[in-house]
Amino acid sequence: MWVKLEKLKNSCWQRFRRKKHKLNFFSKVRFKISGKSIGTYVALLIIAVAFISILGMLLSSYLNTTNILISRNNASKKSAVEVINTEQQSIHDTAQKALVGMLQQPEFKEEFKLDAIYALIRAAENENGVIKNAIFTTADGKYVTNNDKLDVHYAPTKQTWYQEAVKKEGVLSWSSPYKDPTSQQYVTSVSEAVRDATGKLGVLSFNISYNDIQANLDQMQIGRTGTATLISKKGIVLAATDHKLVGKNISSMAVFKAIAHNKANAGNVLPKGGSRVETIYYTKGNGAQMWTLAQVQRDELTPEIMSLISESLIAALVVLLIGIGIATAVTRLLKITAAIFVHFLAEAGNGHLVKIEEHKVPRKKRVGKLTAHLIKSDAAGNELQQVIFHYNKMIMTIGALILGIQKEGANVSQRTAALVALSQQTNAATEEVTKTITAVAQTTSEQAKKTQRSGEQIQQLSQVVNALEGKMATMKHQSALTTHVNQENVNVMTRVEQNWEQQIASLETQVHDINKMDASIQDINKIIGVINRITAKTNLLALNASIEAASAGDAGRGFAVVATEIRKLAEQSKASTKEIATNVESIQARSKQVVAGTAKALAGGEVQTDLIGQAITSSNKVVTTIEQLLAGIAATATLTQKIIDIQKQVSANLADISAATEENAAGTQEVSTNAEEVLATMQEFTKHVAELQKIAAKLKQNLVEGFVV
Template sequence: MKNIRKKKNGRKKSIRLVIIPTLIAMITIPIIIVLVMNYYSTQQLLTQRIEQSEKNLATQFTTQLDWIGLELENTINSLSEKAEFQEFADDQDEEAQAAIQEEMQSVKTNSMYIGNAYYAPVNQAVIGTVEDLPTDFDASATTWYQRAVERNGALIWSEPYRDAITGSMAMTISRAIIVDGDLYGVLAIDLDLTRMNNYLTSVQNGNTGHFFVLSETGDYLMSNDPKKIGTKIGDSTLVKEATDQTGYIHDKQKIDSYYAKVSRLGMTVYGVVGEDEMANEVNATNRAALIGLLIGVVIAILSALVASKYVMTIAATLTKAFNSVEEGDLTTEITGEDFNMLPNKPYLRKLTKPKAINENSDEFGRIAFAFNKMMHQFRQMVGGIQQKSSHLMDMTQTLNDISKQTTSATEEVSETITGIAQATSIQTKDTEDTVGKMEELSKTVGEIDQNIQKMGQHTDDTTIANGKNNQMMSEVHDNWETTIDTMAKLAKSIHGVNEDIQNIEKIVKVIDGISDQTNLLALNASIEAARAGESGRGFAVVANEIRKLAEKSDASTKDIAAIIKNIQEKSNEMVSKVEQSHSESEIQTKTIDEAIDSSNKVTDQMDKLVESILNVASLGFVISAKKDETLVAIENIAASAEENSAGTQEVSANAEEILATMEEFSSSIAKLETIANELKEETDQFKLN
């Protein structure tokens, strides 16, 4: 064409430089936000879990301390009601003294936390379980004795002190025995805090934490550090802020310390953890977050490259089509193969299947369909113009037919323009409908994104619950292993008992042999006594008694042998049952291991599900971006359709002017012939077939 514009040289701009960074940012920024939120959420959950565990263990130990104190109070109250203590008045009464000594020993034996139990009668020696008690010990000079007397029969707990004999930390509960207003003595029981400290230090508080006990004045009573026991920290924050019965102390640590008071004993139990308590969990979370971020960045880059490649392919296809039209080729059409990003190779034929181009295709397919439809109508219009040019050439041959031919041609042009205007209106309406559908698509994409976010939240909750399940299964496995070890030790002990029983059987056989020898000796003695006559009669009586004793010993050894045989049978049966239980325990251990493996597989599948959700979310962002670009393109097409409509109206007005100026047409026939020739030359440049 003569008026075809030359392509300008210079560097061309590309939308790829906008699409790639935008898509990468749209994918990676939400991932970073989610990872940061997950980090802080995980840290908060770990803190809550550790503080709750700290609280539970401290409460458990506090309850045990209170129960021990109550048990000692009940014990001393029960002893004070017994007649042995209320009627004892003379330390020369060995029978009464032995009864009291037995009661004291029974009290000490029944509880592992009792150091000593003793009774101090008035003006008499102390009776109890105390070993190496100084001979000059005066119980009435002690604080617990004096305070018990002052309380006149009420219970009294002493302050914690270090026992002068054992060197252990202890507390003493005492009560005066008063009958009818007369003081008979004072009962006292020592609570051994050192033994309780051994139990306290065996309790693990998290990975780095521990428990300790302070008195009301801030003295260390129990601690995992023996050097601290007996030292005072009354001015510390731990003591000053422990004003309630239970609570947390905010001592500028990541995890608060928990305390619980034992009012009965005047103690406070504290649970604390170290600064690096959550280090392992936090490091694991950071590693997982970094891996997730790297995977997200890789996915974002790949998605951006694919999306930009797709957009560039579509843009290149449209540009090529418009350039062909600009060069005069009105047969240009866009096909499904023009949208393929991959090379058209035989081995890629399945992947490069042409996209259908019709009014039911996707957004880009509908754009191509609208372009093809527009070109079809444009070909019809240009073909009509060529026909009209031929008619004008014929009309110039005769002056008589000019008016009729011109009028007919003008009417035909008017009808054609009217058809074009109608087609343009339909195209404009279709474009508006397409905009509405794109907005509906945008709403649907938004709902999909919300559902994906909810799915991700549910998946996180499921992952946390599954992690707790794994932890509980591990604890069950550890407890079961401990049970199996205990059963093995029990089997070993029963084997030892069985061997001891066999040794007893040997001893019984020896005794039986001795009995037989004794019986034989008695018989010989009887014979010798008979020979001796009257002088051996007394010896015969003794020999007869020895023989009877030998017979009784023989009968007893037989009974013992029968009992031992019965015990051996039961012992062997018990060994068999214990070994059977041990075998069944090994089968149960295998079952628990299989359950743990299954739980781990569930965790792996949950991780894969989370990865799939992230992929779906990234595709949602891509669809949203494509929707915005398509909406802009459709709006441009709508604007072009409006311009075409305005052009057809203008041509229609020109046709009316031609009809109004038919009278002047005759004088302008020569000029019209020239214009008709030029018009034919111009339209012939278009390729219609």
């Protein structure tokens, strides 16, 4: 294929050289372009990009410089605060060591002697510059001090430092900063309460001045407008770079309140409405009794920012001018290059396929020479040179193709005529296939409907079988419940029979016991008869004794009394015996009645036992009958389940057949539709082939007359 294409291309260019009207008309051409130009938009785009880059550079430079300066100021503020804290901690440690060292001296261990203590504190104050206005006082108000400016009525035991030291006896006590009445400066007292060898209480105290911290603040430089301040927890300014603030109370200021509400011991606070430059750095030291803070003013960065802006504007102006120059040159170059391309493309549009070549571009000006260099055809050159190379290659290829199309035009016309005849035959065959497929589709559709009706009838049979299965399950459940109830009835009747047998045995035992009791009562009657006889004899003997006692006269009176009493006892025994006999007769009569009732109960119990046995026998028969009924229901359920399984298989088979039939019907319908579409396509194809035949004739004529290759 490519070999044929190359031959056609070479033939094309040979014919091109032989054309008399193909003279080199580019040697005198002037490349101009009229109307709107993209060069203006390109220039504006370059200037806009340069301007945006300048703005980005200015903004980035401004932000970076601002952040660097703010970071530098923050570092300066933090460093200043740390210096003040270090100085404050150093004074604090020195004072603590001085106080502890003084209290280790013998003057405070032995009995307090004020003269010796005065000499000690005076020497210590002269040697240690931290110790100011040292004082020692006892609990009775006597004191010694190196401060000769105290009032004569000064009462040290009423001072706050004394009272706090006594509360914390044996522990260093630091007072809040206060204004010393003698020096009129704010100081802090360090005190400790101790006892001598006799147990007497005394307090040693001296003041710590903030003059050393103030001296450091005076020498400190925090940026250009920065200040550092040492304040007490109550808002009193103890030392500051601005001397006007020393001694003032700033507790009502928003900055102080913000620091007070901040729980952190160190951090940053931004005043309300302030900028980042005005951020205040603070620390809370010495048990949060004294705070140190540092800040700078809003205009701290103004000189640096203004200098940065002026230098950046100058640089931006220079870059903008350079960008405008570059944009002008690029615009000019683009206009000339675009004019060259427009000219060659216009010639190609008019049917003159000509390559773009370097020697056809004028070289009078520098821009023209540069443009001629840019439009050089080079496959390995820059993007524009590669575009020109491929454009020239496209012109050669199109020329070769046009010649080939002209040559093959006649063949296309002949073959399109053959295609028309073939398409007409195909149309006739497709119509016959369509009719056959339509008939098959109708038959398949009817089979699918019949199969669907069979499936619906099977579904109805399935519903009837399911209902029958539900009824059988209900009957089985109710029969099982009946069997369970009858079995419980049999069990209850069995227990009742057992209880009756026990009651009958108990009644027989009672009858036997009553018979024994009746025999015992007969024995009691015999004993009562014996007692009656003994009582009669006793009464007779008592009568005889009374007669004998009467005949004995006075000697027999005692015996007569005894005989009388024996006679009375005999009569009482006789009366009791009669009463016992009466009760025994009553008991005997009742026993006979109980025996008769018990005999009747025994007879009735035997009858009841027979009836219960008959009821148990009947219940057992009912249970046996229900068990047989359950076995029949289970067999019926098994047969019903087999019917359901067969119905499911039949339903599944019918569903498969129905689905297959529907699928066949759908496939047949689809084939019929496709056949109709093929028929329509073949008809349209025949029409297009006829049109193609006409187009081939026109194309052959237009290629010969419309293109110059």
